[in-house]
Amino acid sequence: MIEHDPSVRAVEATLFASDSPMTMEQIRAYVGEDVDVADALSKLEQQYQGRGIELVKRGKTWHFQTAADLAHLLRREREESRKLSRAAVETLAIIAYHEPVSRAEIEAIRGVQISKGTLDVLMEAGWVRPAGRREVPGRPLVYATTVEFLTHFGLATRRDLPGIADLKAAGLLDPVDLALEGLQGLSAVESGDLPEGGDVELEIGDESA
Amino acid sequence: MIEHDPSVRAVEATLFASDSPMTMEQIRAYVGEDVDVADALSKLEQQYQGRGIELVKRGKTWHFQTAADLAHLLRREREESRKLSRAAVETLAIIAYHEPVSRAEIEAIRGVQISKGTLDVLMEAGWVRPAGRREVPGRPLVYATTVEFLTHFGLATRRDLPGIADLKAAGLLDPVDLALEGLQGLSAVESGDLPEGGDVELEIGDESA
């Protein structure tokens, strides 16, 4: 039997027992001031590499989870059957990448009205929440994602959303009007008479919201 | 990085994720028929020996749990400082000056009833203890202070408590409102106008009968 480092054992036990991810400070509060938590965590990370369980850091918090490559063994069939509709997936993506965003803005991107159930499903899943109102005429409610959303998808922050930096750089998160102005600004010199302030919107579907 | 046995990894992850202890058959249902579960479990048991968590067999079921010698880590004590209520301070003072003293006597001196919680708080704090019963009708319980009480207030013996004359000289016998003013303006002692009659003795009757 190998003699294990008491500090590593203590941090290991604490993280295993915790029912939520913990910051180094939170761990320290349990294991005591004289434990080098950072050192213990890095040793643990190494020791668990390649095992069925791994130590994961997300943002500032640490937790143990099952190894991703074992998903096929553990995947819960029942969860899968409640698959999100395409509308719900797109709506979730729009909220996550554009938040805070109003219903009308979601509809402008998708080109169709969103049914009431779509947002309800996302809120019921705990991934989306109303996040105040936008101070424009009509004061529309805006939506944003939750901490549970980040946790569920294994994200530390919204910056970790897949491809968000590229989308931002490509201007694909800007509204059409803004993108159009940018393009016209570049090409206006050559083509001369492009109309400014293109306020003509495509009338697609019923954008009554 | 060590190459880990896929069977061991699978069993490890399955047990980790399960929300209840599992039998070998239940584990097999997840990891598949071609895994030697018994062998994997015995390897796991060995690998986790001496770690912060351990694999435990209870009857026919297996589960991970925090190493028994680390259980104390999972219960963190946090001391919170709280102001003792006015009723409790007065009750403590009466017990200190008059001990041993019954509840009825305390109430007679305070002029108001004391709630059960007040004495409990003082006993929980370790400053007051029950000190037998008074041999009068009803045999009321009497209370006295403890050694911790003396320690906390930096007293060698109860005789170090200032007498009535000392209290008077310090302006501590001023009526409450004056004393409060005095605390604010530090003028109670000079203000003179103290009511006479500081030498009134307490009449402690046995009202418990």
Add this chain to the structure above:
Amino acid sequence: MGLDHDLDFDEVDTPPLEVADDSERLTIDIDGWEGPLDLLLTLARTQKVDLRQISILQLVEQYLSFIENARALKLELAADYLVMAAWLAYLKSALLLPKDPTIDPSPEELALRLQLRLERLNAMRESGARLMARDRIGRDIFLRGLPEGLRVVRTTAWDVNYFELISAYGQIQARNAPVMHVVKRRAVMTLEEALERVSAMLGQILNWTQLEAFLPIGAEPALRRSALASSFLAMLELAKQGRVELQQETSFAPLMVKARQGAGA
């Protein structure tokens, strides 16, 4: 904007168009798309991987032919698909006609807008798919199923110091001390005092003098009020005795007082 007009249609392999071309079918399912933009995006994606390179004109023609087929087979085609078809037919003719600088916005801008919208919808569709493909906790990845949980046991350190203890006792004693009630004397001037005072002052006053001049100088308001009332009564009494004369021009005017000649002296 990739408005090249001469791309070969037949090279484009589109599942939706296959459906449209299948004249054996009596209905074409447009419910498979979430609105015209979705259908357009599906058509656009069959052109090129990069939406920035798509041909809007080609896309418009694909959409129109799809709708044309669908209409022939399914009369109750949703209104928004037809609105889009009409708008795209207009866009197509505008793009094909010689350029008219007076048309605002230009057909090129309209086409660009459509393209930008498709790019944005496509970006979100792909992001949604990537999001869903992640290893998700509770589906692919699991946290410990049976955590013991961490507990914080709160203990209370009661905060009271020695001074608070003995001053509390002092206050109990003070509360229990017998209380003597002393009624404070109110500042008043009795009628007798006023009579005496006013009589004494009258000798020095020869002319008509206001009643207030007889009041004590610098008295507190309460005493002054009392003195005013008493002095007034005293004046009335002296007038009755014939020692003073009183005069008042109207109600509430100053009350003037004068000693009667040869009366009191």
